[in-house]
Amino acid sequence: MAKTYRTGGEDVHALLGIDLDVHPGELVMVMGPSGNGKTTLLNCLSGLDDIDAGTVSVDGVDLFAMSDADRTRHRARRMGFIFQAFNLIPVLSAAENVELPLLLTGASPTQARKRAADMLARVGLADRGGHRPGELSGGEQQRVTVARALVAEPALVWADEPTGALDSRTAAGVVDLLREVHAAGQALVVVTHDETLGRTGQRLVEVRDGRVVFDGAPDASATATAEVSA
Template sequence: MEKPIILARNIHKTFRNGKIEVHALRGVDLSIAAGEMVAVMGPSGCGKTTLINCLSGLDSFDLGEVEIEGAALRAMSDRARTSYRARRMGFVFQTFNLLPVITAVENVELPLLLSGVRPREARQRALRGLTQVVLADRAEHRPAELSGGERQRVTIARALASRPAIVWADEPTGNLDTKSAADVLTLMRDLNREQGQTFVIVTHDPKIGDLCDRVIHMQDGEIVADVRDEIADLRTGTPGAVAAGE
């Protein structure tokens, strides 16, 4: 079987505030294949966001190992992890995180420019990204001139502009109305199927879980169930999983 794009072994993470300790992750083991679209679900405070922050290298962890595309995060320096994220990872957040004073296309191309892509190529890639998310006609609009759904599509275009191996999304539909949320979900599903993009999505929304190949359920810092869609198994060649521990 092909080596997983994301591999985590025995991940522990504890937050400390004086004498108070919160065990956010308690020995998490996880393997995700390239091209999977995975939802991470569970009640507030169960460790969902902490998990993707540790897997992506945004946050450190206390114990365990994480490998992304075969590279161990712990073996990288801070600078190497930052560079790797910029080149090989995309991020989509609930709050959009767009700069309000520049246009949609400038928001998409800015991370490319900061990573050393030449201006002409950065602009071309940004425009292609906006075309992918059906926003080419809004390229010169600033975020305040866009709807919530359009702003989130700009965020997705920005996440994909660097042609990342993995896109991490934290509650990507949390601030959207029902129609905009449905549009964003359909867009992510289409990008995953057409380009083989790996998506790992933290969500409370069962509609996202229904669209994903796989749903990981967390509780109290542990994975308590890991369920794959049988049709997705045929596409990825991944054996179907059932409740954790079976």
């Protein structure tokens, strides 16, 4: 798989020859210096960004052989997303934000509202469903994003710096939630600068200059802390 951005008349090769498999129930941590392709990798693997060469298959289906509408529906059914910037819709309540993936897959409003309430309770926000994102703390907003990512019970969850905007105590709570998700059998791919978090997965993928330079057990990586966290 390859991805090139064209800016100012120049080609920027964001991803070069990426070959990566993620297996059901696997916890994969993606690390590497800033600007080296980690978020682009996640966006391309999930079908949020187009690719210039190669294929991306989820459940045996080539994402880029689908129409945009079919790809959106497939993401809603099979994938969940957790973003560092939360990406919550500010005019909707927490419950309404969590309902969205269900409504996209055809759930009735009544079903969506009940499942959203159950999921908010699971992440400790049973009494905050009626609040809009601007009325919630950063940690609460991130838990809403986790609830939204999980409410449709996706097989695969993508997380881009899920603790990057949080203080250490709040981040620890989000990490605990991610571990619960993995323990329940869902596959997670987590982009992170946090080396402590990065080394808690079953598998570590290191990305540099748009290439995968390491893919294996976290304790086998020889990357120095300072270099990974740069």
